[in-house]
Amino acid sequence: MNDVGIGNVIRPEFIAGGACALLASAMVLAASAASRAEPPKLPVPAIDQSAVAQRGYFYVGGKYTGEPGKDIMQGQVYVEVLAPKDVRRPYPLVLIHGAAQTATNWMGTPDGRKGWAEFFVEQGYVVYMIDQPMRGRSAWHPGDGATRMFTAQQEEFQFTANTVRGTWPQAKKHTQWPGEGPNKGQKGDPIFDAFYARRWRPSSPTR
Numbered sequence: 001m002n003d004v005g006i007g008n009v010i011r012p013e014f015i016a017g018g019a020c021a022l023l024a025s026a027m028v029l030a031a032s033a034a035s036r037a038e039p040p041k042l043p044v045p046a047i048d049q050s051a052v053a054q055r056g057y058f059y060v061g062g063k064y065t066g067e068p069g070k071d072i073m074q075g076q077v078y079v080e081v082l083a084p085k086d087v088r089r090p091y092p093l094v095l096i097h098g099a100a101q102t103a104t105n106w107m108g109t110p111d112g113r114k115g116w117a118e119f120f121v122e123q124g125y126v127v128y129m130i131d132q133p134m135r136g137r138s139a140w141h142p143g144d145g146a147t148r149m150f151t152a153q154q155e156e157f158q159f160t161a162n163t164v165r166g167t168w169p170q171a172k173k174h175t176q177w178p179g180e181g182p183n184k185g186q187k188g189d190p191i192f193d194a195f196y197a198r199r200w201r202p203s204s205p206t207r
Contacts, residue, residue, distance in 0.1 A: 045112030088124025
């Protein structure tokens with residue numbers, strides 16, 4: 001005789017108790033899995049990264065300048081790489097931003113939508129993004145010379161509020177800038193402000 005039962009016969013109360021324990025464990029595991037499946041609640045726009053398998057960064061180029069014993073690196077370029085879980089394209093993409101921008105240009109839109117980098121990763125591309133020299137994480141060097149800033153009004157005229165600020169014949173057709181209301185694409189609109197905050201100092205045109 002033993003605690004479980006007589007011979008090979010198991011007492012019914014032990015069967016019921018074991019079933020309850022298994023059911024309780026299954027419920028705990030299910031609740032745990034459900035809680036893990038929920039994305040975190042963030043106070044800022046965030047992009048789904050489930051297609052990304054690896055992410056990294058490195059620097060290329062650059063040279064040492066300055067007096068002997070006081071060397072400083074100049075001209076280095078920051079590069080960020082995103083690799084998909086399923087690489088389906090034979091060649092990678094290298095995304096190069098324009099004037100007064102950085103690689104954040106590709107990482108998301110000012111109104112919180114997915115950027116081109118994640119879009120292309122989802123299509124199976126390995127994606128490289130750079131910060132051009134003197135901008136963002138590619139540090140400015142005194143030998144690079146003067147820089148300048150575009151004003152908010154210049155940005156409105158060139159990019160975001162063409163229908164209001166633009167003076168060329170086709171300006172009224174540029175209606176795709178995101179946002180609503182009479183201040184759309186202009187200083188004080190939250191989408192414009194998010195766009196303008198990421199702008200950088202390009203080199204001076206006199207250089």
